[in-house]
Amino acid sequence: xxxxxxxxxxxxxxxxxxxxxxxxxxxxxxxxxxxxxxxxxxxxxxxxxxxxxxxxxxxxxxxxxxxxxxxxxxxxxxxxxxxxxxxxxxxxxxxxxxxxxxxxxxxxxxxxxxxxxxxxxxxxxxxxxxxxxxxxxxxxxxxxxxxxxxxxxxxxxxxxxxxxxxxxxxxxxxxxxxxxxxxxxxxxxxxxxxxxxxxxxxxxxxxxxxxxxxxxxxxxxxxxxxxxxxxxxxxxx
Numbered sequence: 001x002x003x004x005x006x007x008x009x010x011x012x013x014x015x016x017x018x019x020x021x022x023x024x025x026x027x028x029x030x031x032x033x034x035x036x037x038x039x040x041x042x043x044x045x046x047x048x049x050x051x052x053x054x055x056x057x058x059x060x061x062x063x064x065x066x067x068x069x070x071x072x073x074x075x076x077x078x079x080x081x082x083x084x085x086x087x088x089x090x091x092x093x094x095x096x097x098x099x100x101x102x103x104x105x106x107x108x109x110x111x112x113x114x115x116x117x118x119x120x121x122x123x124x125x126x127x128x129x130x131x132x133x134x135x136x137x138x139x140x141x142x143x144x145x146x147x148x149x150x151x152x153x154x155x156x157x158x159x160x161x162x163x164x165x166x167x168x169x170x171x172x173x174x175x176x177x178x179x180x181x182x183x184x185x186x187x188x189x190x191x192x193x194x195x196x197x198x199x200x201x202x203x204x205x206x207x208x209x210x211x212x213x214x215x216x217x218x219x220x221x222x223x224x225x226x227x228x229x230x231x232x233x234x235x236x237x
Contacts, residue, residue: 009086012069016060019051027056028237029096033109039066073144084112100237114163117170125236129177164196173236174203179211
């Protein structure tokens, strides 16, 4: 069953779609964090598939995206972290099993998911696709200004990101999907997430051959991504 839901972050409202399995529960649960400037739309299909297998799934829009409140150009990385926290707390308020929680994050969504692992260390399963990273000094930079700031940051600052600190606390099972021809997220950014996950009980790195950062123009690779997530969560939750 699909329900349209709302929840607050500060004074603003986030909107999403909650897919509830048949039965009494409590159910395993998964929340999806989309990429910067994207929306929940691309995760509705996989959310439905998971709910049909008994896993509750929440796909939502970050502020400034989709149907949520806010203006996109005014958003900051820290606001995205707050949004991701609010969505996870909303999922936890539903009829879910706290010991069987998963998160999937693409690009910016992977970045915020990694940060949450410092506080939500009970999360059992993670899937990152082309996870981006942002230096700590850019956490409060607005989206409209961030491109101008990138060139000023040295590589060492990127490696010190709070996202890498977060993933180092993760003790569950981690799948990272890297796009072979990613023109946005560098391979060393993705590899560092994998290397920093030193406490993960299991971790795998899959390289999607021929994939660019966005998969929207390649239905075959997009379907492959969905299948990888579906298989991972059904096996690890």
